[in-house]
Amino acid sequence: MSIFQGPVFEMARTQFTTIADYLGIEESERDRLLLPKRAIAISCPIHLDDGRTAVFQGYRVQHHLTLGPTKGGTRFAASVDMGEVAALAIWMSWKCALAGLPYGGAKGGISVDPVSLSPRELEALSRRYMQELIPFVGPHVDVMAPDMGTNEQVMAWFMDTYSMYQGRTVNEIVTGKPVQSGGTEGRREATGLGVMHLAFSAMQELSIEPTKATAIIQGFGNVGSIAGIELARRGVRVIGVSDHSACFFDVKGLDVEAMTRHVEARGSLRGFPAEEFEPGDLLTQPCDILVPAAMERVIDAAKATKLRCRILAEGANGPTTPEADKLLEERGSDIFVIPDILCNSGGVIVSYFEWVQDLQQFFWGYNEVVSRLNQILDRSFQAMVERSRRDRISHRTSAMSIGVDRVRLAKQKRGLFP
Ligand SMILES: NC(=O)C1=CN([C@@H]2O[C@H](COP(=O)(O)OP(=O)(O)OC[C@H]3O[C@@H](n4cnc5c(N)ncnc54)[C@H](OP(=O)(O)O)[C@@H]3O)[C@@H](O)[C@H]2O)C=CC1
Numbered sequence: 001m002s003i004f005q006g007p008v009f010e011m012a013r014t015q016f017t018t019i020a021d022y023l024g025i026e027e028s029e030r031d032r033l034l035l036p037k038r039a040i041a042i043s044c045p046i047h048l049d050d051g052r053t054a055v056f057q058g059y060r061v062q063h064h065l066t067l068g069p070t071k072g073g074t075r076f077a078a079s080v081d082m083g084e085v086a087a088l089a090i091w092m093s094w095k096c097a098l099a100g101l102p103y104g105g106a107k108g109g110i111s112v113d114p115v116s117l118s119p120r121e122l123e124a125l126s127r128r129y130m131q132e133l134i135p136f137v138g139p140h141v142d143v144m145a146p147d148m149g150t151n152e153q154v155m156a157w158f159m160d161t162y163s164m165y166q167g168r169t170v171n172e173i174v175t176g177k178p179v180q181s182g183g184t185e186g187r188r189e190a191t192g193l194g195v196m197h198l199a200f201s202a203m204q205e206l207s208i209e210p211t212k213a214t215a216i217i218q219g220f221g222n223v224g225s226i227a228g229i230e231l232a233r234r235g236v237r238v239i240g241v242s243d244h245s246a247c248f249f250d251v252k253g254l255d256v257e258a259m260t261r262h263v264e265a266r267g268s269l270r271g272f273p274a275e276e277f278e279p280g281d282l283l284t285q286p287c288d289i290l291v292p293a294a295m296e297r298v299i300d301a302a303k304a305t306k307l308r309c310r311i312l313a314e315g316a317n318g319p320t321t322p323e324a325d326k327l328l329e330e331r332g333s334d335i336f337v338i339p340d341i342l343c344n345s346g347g348v349i350v351s352y353f354e355w356v357q358d359l360q361q362f363f364w365g366y367n368e369v370v371s372r373l374n375q376i377l378d379r380s381f382q383a384m385v386e387r388s389r390r391d392r393i394s395h396r397t398s399a400m401s402i403g404v405d406r407v408r409l410a411k412q413k414r415g416l417f418p
């Protein structure tokens with residue numbers, strides 16, 4: 001029985017089969033491209049504040065090592081298991097290859113609700129996770145970054161734990177660190193900035209005037225809140241926002257800056273002074289730009305038929321199921337999909353810049369980071385749109401096939417398929 005199981009892994013497998021069929025990849029090559037190279041499971045014991053010992057399950061999956069080190073975030077969430085992390089690592093591979101980064105994909109995480117831990121417990125767990133993984137990571141082996149439930153502080157603890165073990169500061173072991181600890185300008189904002197930039201590219205394609213456009217955002221963490229702020233700063237009216245605790249919808253527009261301050265002070269949107277809305281109906285309200293920025297599989301077949309957006313900007317990884325994808329394709333070109341591996345790639349692109357800066361100990365300014373980020377996003381966007389038009393395929397098939405093709409060619413050139 002495979003160790004990679006569950007609905008998220010099956011999603012990654014189904015998507016890969018679609019791409020492999022389109023690219024005409026032989027059956028004998030498929031497992032080699034799809035199945036992760038390494039999958040590590042660890043137990044992380046920590047002392048809780050009440051004196052008990054608790055053990056948390058952790059994972060790290062490194063998908064392929066063909067192009068360089070593996071790269072990808074670390075997720076702290078109750079849902080985390082080997083199958084979820086493996087799917088996310090596979091998507092990281094196609095994402096990095098689409099952006100032209102010299103990485104394979106990786107992802108890791110701990111099965112824990114981080115909100116249930118005290119700050120001391122969270123630090124202890126973060127440090128223990130990195131400590132257990134020291135034999136399997138390294139600046140030229142596997143480089144972690146933030147994902148759901150982790151942030152700059154957790155990355156600083158990872159870096160410090162690894163550095164103490166090495167007896168010197170090793171900034172380049174993780175990205176997404178605070179700027180004060182070897183992080184880069186712009187990484188905290190990068191994913192949301194990229195979502196905004198690509199939504200603007202899509203609006204240009206569809207001749208939508210941004211100052212007349214509306215947006216709905218599901219998830220108000222790192223990706224969702226910054227995408228919302230950056231869209232609003234450029235004149236887009238953000239009319240819907242939700243997190244786990246609350247959901248708001250107002251056609252006149254919501255004050256996302258005030259919402260961000262509320263979340264910084266209170267930890268979530270709960271208690272924000274606005275009228276609450278039914279969360280189950282948020283994604284299907286009419287809008288120009290819909291940004292799922294929370295979790296996987298929120299747009300299923302039932303939701304897909306009811307979406308009333310013009311642009312689906314996938315900030316989250318894997319928000320749309322393959323069944324929903326089919327239905328979106330059947331709807332023709334009425335929804336412009338910016339697939340996750342392109343839409344949220346701003347994060348890993350600026351992580352790559354951070355890694356390069358750390359290796360060289362030569363740091364760039366914010367404007368340089370954003371301008372280089374936009375160049376890569378524009379190049380990937382154009383490549384996706386052109387292939388999609390040329391071969392009459394969906395944007396997801398186009399973007400993923402560019403990524404899969406690059407990994408496959410690199411493997412072939414190295415002689416892995418004699
Ligand atoms: N951080 C990054 O750089 C990148 C992140 N991503 C992807 O973006 C997504 C979000 O990540 P990130 O912003 O970092 O994570 P965060 O942990 O910062 O934020 C997650 C947000 O999603 C909300 N959320 C969780 N469950 C639900 C739900 N059922 N309905 C509505 N909101 C919900 C959380 O609410 P609450 O706080 O109330 O639980 C929180 O607001 C993930 O899919 C991640 O893999 C992709 C690329 C890079």
Ligand SMILES: O=C(O)CCC(=O)C(=O)O
Pocket residue numbers: 071072073074092095143144145146147175176317344345347348349351
């Ligand atoms: O910044 C990175 O290295 C990875 C970010 C990430 O986990 C993702 O793109 O899903």
